[in-house]
Amino acid sequence: MKQLPIMQVLPDLKRILTDRAAAILIAEPGAGKTTAVPPAFLEEPWLAGKTILMLEPRRLAARSAAAYMASCLGESVGQTIGYRMRMDTKVGRNTRIVVVTEGVLTRMLQSDPSLGDVGLVIFDEFHERSLHADLGLALALEAQSVLREDLRILVMSATLDGERVASLLGEAPVVRCPGRTYPVETVYVPEAGNATAEKSAATAVRRALAEQPGDVLVFLPGEREIRRTEQELASGSLPPGTVLRPLYGQLPQPQQDAAVAPAVEGERKVVLATSIAETSLTIEGVRSVIDTGLRRTQVFSARTGMPRLTTVPVSKASADQRRGRAGRTAPGVCYRLWSREAHDHLPDDNVPEIMETDLAQLALELALWGVRDPGALAWLDAPPAAPYAQAMALLRQLGALDAGGSITLHGRSMAVLGAHPRIAHMLLRAADLAAAPLAARLAALLQERDLFRGPAALDSDLTLRVEALLGFERSASSGGADPAALRAVQRESRSFLAQLRAAPGEGPGDISRSGLLLSFAYPDRIGQERGNGAFLLSGGRGAAMREGQPLARSPYIVAPGVDDRAGQSRIMLAAALSEQDLLKHHADSLLEEREVYWDSESGSVKARRVTRLGALILKQMTHERATPEETESVLLKVIAAEGLQLLPWEKGTLQLRQRMEFMHSQRADWPDMSDEALTDTLEEWLAPYIQGMRNLRDLQRVKLTQALEGMLDWNSRQQLNKEAPTHITVPSGSRVPLDYSNPGAPVLAVRLQEMFGQTDTPRIGGGKVPVLLHLLSPARRPMQITSDLASFWQNTYFEVKKDLKGRYPKHYWPDNPLEAVPTNRTRPTK
């Protein structure tokens, strides 16, 4: 132990903490900080009669750290060194160092904010930035500043921006310590064009096996990619003695053990792993690491209140951590399946959990601490506003907070249970209904990994898991389910039963009540069947489960397991629920109201009395009749939403609208006739003309011309006829209609011959606007477009005339059009 690098910095640390309240230790991997630092303080005078609390992010790490420290003292765990975690505690009367896992620290702080006889709190692996470590530090800092000025805090981390933590801890000194690992060469192998991560990984595995000695560790984002890479490798030839070992959290324990165990003599191991091998598990003998640079992560959507799994690039810190796994026992090589340039664009660090997770638990803990605004505490990264607001809303819905945001008695009971607030609420409601035994089992099933693997896992029905668990409880037979998962669920459910003071042996009764119990936990995820496996959820989202399973045909379900996807979410775990139970047990949340609405199927206004649960309509009575006022208001809304084309725009009506639009373009005091303006003012101009109407067919009878004219007074109508006439009488005597479809330039389309004798362009708009003339051939083909008739006669006419004379020799094409007789026939009548 003497030769560990950490030994050199221990005197510094001791000196600093003698008169400072906080310190930061940044130690690279292999420095030995976890087991060397805590015992170093045991003899310090300021720690006399007090204990050390060290926070570890994982149970396995906490137990092994305690075991190692105890063995160094020649003791067993539970004497000077102990640990405390959920359902497993080894602490004695003389214990002075207690290694705890994350939830435990929060509970200890909540039950005694002054932390009793604790003299030093150590946060190990703080760079992982887990939600509980961030929360624990925030609470410990407040305890220190308000109640315990003598409490010391030591933050230990592998890689971390030391300055930011130092300033959070009142400019605490930072001690750095080198690590002791072997050098690892980094090789960048950019993916070739369209190759998938699996194909590139397989290619790199063959290369590593050829170039390097020892075992190979491959980092892939998830189970699917692991399976594909395995197939990819198995389909080609591998050097003799090569064994493939998948490794991920959902994998049954024996297979995980096989991946971690050293390769047997004569074999070389290729471990295909998720990020579980980045920190949680150590695999001896690895000399090559292949990193796809991807990781799967859960991001919480505050908008939907659901999690979403996404595949994202790793951070530089994470890539370095993965690389380090090749240099634990000897020098190694790390093949990165991306380019040097791409590496520069990777984020420095992983996003802290507090920034993208569900904050319901955090918000409940803060409420219990007496804080409504998280800004009252000191954070490295404060909880983001949107998820925090969503969390507060959920806690209010569950009755954990009152309207003012303060914790209720119910909320206090929930917090103590040490489960997600949704689950805690379910357990308490179930206890009131004498259904605690079933609720405890459901809670355990939801908190542990799925009992089912392979095709069985594709059935979303949670009650099948309850049945598998009961079978295991009765006969200890796993019946195809994962035995280690069954044991974990059983342990967990017993612990919940104990907390609810229910007898451990008590059976769950009628398991068809599962849906009802779960609906207390997920009031926003009660689904109403929509066909083809699709459901509308009470929270307003659409969601779908795999078709073909019986559960997909239940009229009502509750969905604890969902994955938020674009469009509609995916349901992974659910249970059926009866309408009767829904109406009875969610009576407080039901909203009964009379509703007048647009039935798009029949295209008519209808009225109904509905019973709503969030976005769901549980019951409706359609024998209601809408009043004329209600009908009118719904019709106007439909026209506003669907557009004015629902109205009968006949030719004359359209021309009237266009003429009025022309007037508006000339005179600002005339009404705006654009779609937008008309839609905004339906109430004023259309309402009087739809009285008594109820549907689309009725709308076809609207007297639209009258409605438009109704917008004008008598004087304006006279002005309209004068300044925007429907027709113009041309020299030949014909009344030619004006086309206003472009209100900026009304068009008069007229045969050229009919205009003989007219010098100037006809004008409208009180003489201000010359019309745009479309001068036509006798066959009404446009020959010329002009708004300057005088210039036409003088110039272009003579060219046009030649052309016309050729094509229409019998017609009259005079040399002096201004003195010729206009005509609407072939030649003027003599």
Added chain:
DNA sequence: CTCTCCCT
């Protein structure tokens, strides 16, 4: 053939 990783 839908599922990263932890923890009270």
